[in-house]
Amino acid sequence: MLLQVEQVGVACHTGARSCFYRSVDLGDDSLNYRREVIHEVYRSILDRKENPKDGSYTNYLFDEGVDKILKKIGEESSEIIIGAKNDDHENIAMETADLVYHILVLLAEKNMPIERVKEVLTERMKEK
Template structure:
């Protein structure tokens, strides 16, 4: 079982020591455009899964999205600590989008 820090470390290790034939290496070999395409695809799949009643599908697609987002973070040299620090800065702050209209139809 991996938490996000372990996943990040695993993907970083794979980038530093490629293993021929692995999917992670494939993504790094194809580069940023391929990684971004996968993040976009997985984001859409999470949205679709969230609209469906099956909880398992949402869990599965979210895991895919988190994996691909983590590949992107490693590629762009953004650490989980960077993300945690950003989230910590936001804790307790009021939303800057309070007057934003509600989105009713997706």
């Protein structure tokens, strides 16, 4: 079953529409920052795992465990599918960011460095 939904209300525990609402001062180095942003997010997730903070959504996911993390990955994947079906590029970008975040939480939960994923991708590029 596939459902198309319209968001009503907030999705983030802070009361924001999305958990990804904070602006980041990129200064003059915005291109380099964009290249490194996934690493920055991953480091932030690892820090939250090592230094839990009350009210943190990331810590909520860690506390709930791998089943909850996987459920969120499934939900975000479905939302990307709906966005793609509707040719909604903004939605695709937002939901892909949500999916990447939840995948990074899974990697942290499983103690897998992001470098391992990069190694696999590099090997696949060599095969082409």
